[in-house]
Amino acid sequence: MAANGKAESPMYDYACDAVAEAPQKGVLNPPPRLLCGPGPGNAHPRVLSAMSLPEIGHLDPAFLSMMEDIKEMLRYVWQTNNAFTVPVSGTGSAAMEACVANLVEKGDKMLVGCNGYFGPRLIDMGDRYGAECIEMKKPWGEVFSYDEIKAALEEHKPKILGMVHAETSTGACQPLEGIGELCHEHDCLLIADCVTSISGVPCHLDKWGVDAAYAGTQKCLSCPPGVSPLTFSQRAMDKLMARPDKVKNWYLDMKMVASYLVGSGGGARSYHHTAPISMCYGIREALSICCEEGLEARWKRHREVAEFFWVELEKIGLECHVSKDYRLPSLTTVKVPEGVDSKKLTKLLLEKYQMEIGNGLGDLAGKVWRIGLMGYNSRFDVAMTVVAALKDGLEQQGKLKMKV
Numbered sequence: 155m156a157a158n159g160k161a162e163s164p165m166y167d168y169a170c171d172a173v174a175e176a177p178q179k180g181v182l183n184p185p186p187r188l189l190c191g192p193g194p195g196n197a198h199p200r201v202l203s204a205m206s207l208p209e210i211g212h213l214d215p216a217f218l219s220m221m222e223d224i225k226e227m228l229r230y231v232w233q234t235n236n237a238f239t240v241p242v243s244g245t246g247s248a249a250m251e252a253c254v255a256n257l258v259e260k261g262d263k264m265l266v267g268c269n270g271y272f273g274p275r276l277i278d279m280g281d282r283y284g285a286e287c288i289e290m291k292k293p294w295g296e297v298f299s300y301d302e303i304k305a306a307l308e309e310h311k312p313k314i315l316g317m318v319h320a321e322t323s324t325g326a327c328q329p330l331e332g333i334g335e336l337c338h339e340h341d342c343l344l345i346a347d348c349v350t351s352i353s354g355v356p357c358h359l360d361k362w363g364v365d366a367a368y369a370g371t372q373k374c375l376s377c378p379p380g381v382s383p384l385t386f387s388q389r390a391m392d393k394l395m396a397r398p399d400k401v402k403n404w405y406l407d408m409k410m411v412a413s414y415l416v417g418s419g420g421g422a423r424s425y426h427h428t429a430p431i432s433m434c435y436g437i438r439e440a441l442s443i444c445c446e447e448g449l450e451a452r453w454k455r456h457r458e459v460a461e462f463f464w465v466e467l468e469k470i471g472l473e474c475h476v477s478k479d480y481r482l483p484s485l486t487t488v489k490v491p492e493g494v495d496s497k498k499l500t501k502l503l504l505e506k507y508q509m510e511i512g513n514g515l516g517d518l519a520g521k522v523w524r525i526g527l528m529g530y531n532s533r534f535d536v537a538m539t540v541v542a543a544l545k546d547g548l549e550q551q552g553k554l555k556m557k558v
């Protein structure tokens with residue numbers, strides 16, 4: 155201020171009347187939820203600690219070596235040797251869109267298995283990038299047989315087949331064995347949605363001939379959402395590199411991202427966008443935990459906890475929506491019994507027990523609950539806690555029918 159009480163320059167008028175009062179919100183204090191819905195699940199405490207470590211630059215050699223660790227561990231978790239295996243900035247849908255944006259060229263036929271919520275999302279994306287999309291349909295909760303897929307490939311001759319390995323909206327696990335080979339016989343690429351299967355359900359990308367797969371971190375990897383695993387086979391890379399046009403999405407252009415995260419031909423890595431450093435710490439730690447446990451042990455744990463959960467559900471009179479032959483261990487859809495208000499129960503669980511489970515989505519709205527026992531939460535104590543809460547929820551509505 156000048157001596158006359160007037161600001162010397164509007165630039166330095168700190169006491170300007172035009173500045174609104176600052177909102178005072180205090181310290182953040184989120185409720186301590188047990189997250190047993192379709193995702194996010196609770197992050198592993200080690201992942202949360204890793205995410206609070208001090209920042210480094212995204213071109214720092216220490217960051218680049220951490221990126222190499224992430225890529226190596228991702229290849230293990232997915233059982234693939236694909237050179238292009240990276241964490242994409244953004245959640246699972248970003249890696250999903252990366253598959254579509256990079257591999258779909260205008261006019262390509264894209265066939266998608268639609269037996270839940272996420273197949274139609276692939277179709278919506280394909281549509282936006284100029285694909286001629288074809289839905290292969292099945293009721294929500296069922297899966298496609300090898301012969302059904304074969305017949306559809308022969309009929310439509312698509313350039314791309316999209317399949318959801320683990321349908322989080324229905325709790326069904328789509329068998330992919332032999333599907334890649336079938337696609338390659340028809341000069342077609344196979345894209346697999348592995349968001350809810352990665353590290354929780356057996357996943358053999360190379361053995362199954364999957365050309366592009368995407369995943370998320372907030373499901374079985376027990377890392378907060380923010381980066382998403384993506385991998386392309388050599389076939390997928392060849393299609394991408396042979397494109398005559400530019401990829402129609404700047405942020406997710408994997409040709410450009412590759413030269414940032416992978417380094418072009420061993421050359422210097424060039425800046426594309428700033429990688430989310432703390433998220434990379436998180437996924438690095440989450441993958442390290444998977445590697446310590448071992449994939450087979452981790453898959454087995456998810457299966458055993460799920461089997462236990464299914465038996466305990468039966469004891470309180472609840473049934474699963476999906477046939478046991480292809481039921482996902484990471485996400486169970488539980489039928490809402492006749493006369494039960496499904497949303498009233500999920501509300502009770504949240505308010506009384508700090509527990510989140512999911513309501514049904516789309517065709518299954520009001521018909522099922524979606525319960526995730528993923529990664530860190532794939533434990534007997536968590537399963538039993540969910541059953542106890544469900545039991546109380548049913549009792550409160552006068553609908554508990556114990557099986558003896």
Ligand SMILES: *Cc1c(COP(=O)(O)O)cnc(C)c1O
Nearest residue numbers: 245246247272320322349350370
């Ligand atoms: C959660 C999920 C997605 C989307 O991931 P976001 O992280 O929500 O963007 C895609 N596919 C499946 C099968 C999912 O479960």
